[in-house]
Amino acid sequence: MSVRVILLRAVNVGGATLPMASLRDIAAELGALAPRTYIASGNLIADVPGDPDAYDRALERAIEARHGFFREAISRTPDGLAAALAAHPFEVIEPKYSYVVFLLGEPTEAAVAKARTFPIGDDVWDVEGREMHIRYSGGAGRPQMKPDAVGRALAVPGTARNLNTVTKLIALCGDEAPGARS
Numbered sequence: 001m002s003v004r005v006i007l008l009r010a011v012n013v014g015g016a017t018l019p020m021a022s023l024r025d026i027a028a029e030l031g032a033l034a035p036r037t038y039i040a041s042g043n044l045i046a047d048v049p050g051d052p053d054a055y056d057r058a059l060e061r062a063i064e065a066r067h068g069f070f071r072e073a074i075s076r077t078p079d080g081l082a083a084a085l086a087a088h089p090f091e092v093i094e095p096k097y098s099y100v101v102f103l104l105g106e107p108t109e110a111a112v113a114k115a116r117t118f119p120i121g122d123d124v125w126d127v128e129g130r131e132m133h134i135r136y137s138g139g140a141g142r143p144q145m146k147p148d149a150v151g152r153a154l155a156v157p158g159t160a161r162n163l164n165t166v167t168k169l170i171a172l173c174g175d176e177a178p179g180a181r182s
Contacts, residue, residue, distance in 0.1 A: 003078055004052050004075040004077060005077070006043075007102050007159045012042070015069075030049075031049040078173035098134070099162050100132070101158040102158055106130050118145065123137050127154070
């Protein structure tokens with residue numbers, strides 16, 4: 001068993017409703033210990049059995065079977081989250097404007113080069129390994145770049161969390177209290 005932070009892409013938006021109680025139940029049914037969630041955007045912390053990638057794929061299939069939609073599950077260790085946070089290459093003017101996009105895999109150099117052809121205005125982004133870092137000049141609600149187009153060009157699914165959320169998830173990895181649930 002190892003503690004993992006599992007981030008689901010695009011839940012509770014666009015009709016893909018996933019109650020966090022159901023996510024915790026599914027995780028436990030798949031053998032996870034102490035599953036807990038943070039806010040209703042698909043953030044799960046649990047001790048997962050076996051190979052983490054196999055667990056993530058099983059979680060995707062179980063969510064699809066129970067709720068009727070597919071969403072990628074992308075997980076990292078608490079140390080992996082902390083490393084991604086520490087690697088954020090941009091000055092943090094406002095943590096809610098700065099994001100880490102956790103990618104399912106590492107994009108190719110050609111895909112990154114293609115993504116760099118899109119205009120970004122005053123927003124900035126970079127890819128380091130399996131993470132894309134973004135700082136929106138005016139917030140994610142008013143991006144100058146087209147994050148969906150850049151993401152499609154990278155050709156690797158990902159899910160974004162702002163630095164406030166990443167920081168909170170790291171802290172919750174050490175919390176044993178069930179108060180972390182949402």
